[in-house]
Amino acid sequence: MTNVLQVHDLYFSYHDGHEALRGVSFAMCPGDKVALVGPNGAGKSTLMLHLNGILTGKRGDVIVGEKRLSRDNLPAIRAMVGLVFQNPDDQLFSPTVFEDVAFGPLHMGLPRDEVVARVESALQAVRMSGFRDRLSHHLSVGEKKRIAIATVLSMSPQILVLDEPSAGLDPRARRTLINLLRELPITMLVSTHDMKLVEELFPRTIVMDDGRIVADGRTEDILADEKFLNEHGLEKP
Numbered sequence: 001m002t003n004v005l006q007v008h009d010l011y012f013s014y015h016d017g018h019e020a021l022r023g024v025s026f027a028m029c030p031g032d033k034v035a036l037v038g039p040n041g042a043g044k045s046t047l048m049l050h051l052n053g054i055l056t057g058k059r060g061d062v063i064v065g066e067k068r069l070s071r072d073n074l075p076a077i078r079a080m081v082g083l084v085f086q087n088p089d090d091q092l093f094s095p096t097v098f099e100d101v102a103f104g105p106l107h108m109g110l111p112r113d114e115v116v117a118r119v120e121s122a123l124q125a126v127r128m129s130g131f132r133d134r135l136s137h138h139l140s141v142g143e144k145k146r147i148a149i150a151t152v153l154s155m156s157p158q159i160l161v162l163d164e165p166s167a168g169l170d171p172r173a174r175r176t177l178i179n180l181l182r183e184l185p186i187t188m189l190v191s192t193h194d195m196k197l198v199e200e201l202f203p204r205t206i207v208m209d210d211g212r213i214v215a216d217g218r219t220e221d222i223l224a225d226e227k228f229l230n231e232h233g234l235e236k237p
Contacts, residue, residue, distance in 0.1 A: 002030070003028060004030045004065060005028040005158075005159055005187070007027070007047075007060070007061070008025050009024075009059065011023060011057050012056075013058060021043050021060075022210070024047060024208075026206060026213060028187060030187055032188070032189075032204065033187070033201065033202050033204070034204045035202035035206070036190065037193070037195070037206070037234060038208035038234070041210075042210065043211040043212075044208050045191065047208070051083065051161055052069075053077055054083075064158065079104075084163065085148070085163055086163040086164040088147065089137075092136040092137070092144060092148060092151070093136075096132070096133055096134065097131045097132050097133070097134050097147055100136050100150075100151055101118075102116075102118075102119050102154070105118045105154050118154045119132065119150075120132075121153075121154075122151075122153040126149050126150045126153070141168050141169060141173065142169050142170070145177060146176075149165075149180075153186075159187040159189065160186050160187065160189075161188075161190075162181075163191050164191060165181070166194045166197050167193075181201060190202065195234065195236070196237040198223070199237045204219060207222060207232055209233070223237065
C-alpha cells in the first residue's frame with residue numbers, strides 16, 4: 001500500500017541553536033489514525049509545522065502522496081495536508097461560518113457551485129450543517145474546533161493533522177469531538193496530551209522526546225509499559 005505520508009531523517013534547529021528535531025522518520029498509510037505524544041518541548045508541534053511547509057528542516061524529506069515537499073509545490077502540499085491548530089481562533093477569521101469554510105476552496109480557484117458543495121459536505125462531516133450562517137466568533141470553543149476542522153476538510157486533504165484537539169473542552173464537547181474523529185474516514189495524525197483520548201481512539205502511537213521518536217507501535221503495548229511512560233513524561237490513562 002502506498003504511503004500517504006513519509007518523513008525521512010528530518011532535522012530542524014531554531015535560530016537560538018535549539019535542535020528541535022533530531023532525525024525523525026516515520027510513515028503513514030491511507031486510513032491510519034495515529035497519536036503523537038510526548039512531553040512539552042519534545043518537538044511534536046515543530047514536526048507538525050513541517051508537514052505542510054510552515055517550517056522546513058535543514059536536512060531530511062517530507063513526502064505527501066508522491067510529492068516531495070519543496071518551495072515549488074507548497075500550495076499543493078498545503079491542500080493535501082490539513083493542519084488544525086490548537087486554538088481555533090487562529091483559523092477562524094471570516095464573519096460567518098460559511099465564509100470561513102469556503103475560504104480554502106475559493107483560493108483554490110474552484111467554481112462557485114463546487115465551493116458550496118464542499119462547504120456543505122464539510123459542515124455535514126463535523127455535524128455543523130445548521131451553522132453555516134452563524135457568526136464564527138459567537139460559537140463555543142467546541143463548536144469553533146469543529147468548524148476549524150471543516151475549514152480543512154473543505155479542501156479535501158489526504159491527511160488531517162490536529163494539534164491538541166481536546167484541549168479546553170468540557171466533557172460533553174470532548175465526547176462529541178471524540179465521536180467525530182472516530183467517524184471521519186480520513187488519515188489522521190493527532191498531537192495530544194490527552195492519554196485517555198489516545199487509548200480510546202488511536203490504534204497506533206508515536207512517542208517523541210527531546211526531538212526524537214522513542215517509540216512507534218501499537219497503542220495498547222505502549223500504554224501498558226508504565227515505566228517507559230514515566231521515563232518520557234507521560235501518564236498511564
